[in-house]
Amino acid sequence: MLSKGRIVILACFAGLGAMFLFFILYANSFQGDLEKVTIHVDSINVLDENKVTKRAHLDVRFNLVNPTALTLTVSTINYELFANGNKIGEGHLSTEDIPEAGRPELFANDNATIPDTFDLVSSDSIANEYSAIVNNQPVKYEIKGQATIESFLTAITKDFDVTLG
Numbered sequence: 001m002l003s004k005g006r007i008v009i010l011a012c013f014a015g016l017g018a019m020f021l022f023f024i025l026y027a028n029s030f031q032g033d034l035e036k037v038t039i040h041v042d043s044i045n046v047l048d049e050n051k052v053t054k055r056a057h058l059d060v061r062f063n064l065v066n067p068t069a070l071t072l073t074v075s076t077i078n079y080e081l082f083a084n085g086n087k088i089g090e091g092h093l094s095t096e097d098i099p100e101a102g103r104p105e106l107f108a109n110d111n112a113t114i115p116d117t118f119d120l121v122s123s124d125s126i127a128n129e130y131s132a133i134v135n136n137q138p139v140k141y142e143i144k145g146q147a148t149i150e151s152f153l154t155a156i157t158k159d160f161d162v163t164l165g
Contacts, residue, residue: 034072036068037066037067039160043061044058045058045059046136047059055120056133057119063112064111065111066107067109070151071106072105072149072150072151074150075094075155076094076095076147077093077146077148078091100150120133140164140165142161145159146158147160
């Protein structure tokens with residue numbers, strides 16, 4: 001036979017388990033909304049070029065559209081940048097070390113532009129693309145990557161593949 005003390009302790013653990021299950025189910029119910037966010041690239045422009053080291057910095061402007069009723073944040077964007085079909089490098093934008101309140105916000109039913117500086121290094125394999133980019137010739141860009149979108153209770157990693165130009 002169980003004493004009243006053991007029954008109270010078992011009831012408390014059962015209550016805690018039910019509460020954890022509720023929070024997990026509640027948090028995951030927002031993931032469908034987070035999937036609705038779309039990622040575009042507004043522009044890619046040359047910021048500067050060092051002709052001695054054959055390096056250039058590109059300003060990549062990501063535009064995220066939030067059609068949901070939730071305010072969201074972006075913690076990371078990892079991407080590969082292609083110019084005229086050739087991979088010219090990888091970029092990484094991270095706000096993980098910034099408290100959530102200071103990260104770029106995607107307000108409800110709004111969009112936000114998030115800039116990143118891409119370090120472009122010339123090599124034999126991308127010499128033509130590098131020349132076209134720094135000389136402002138027409139270039140067709142493709143950006144493939146993943147962005148981590150977060151709400152107050154959950155986060156998702158969303159794949160994207162966009163073209164520009």
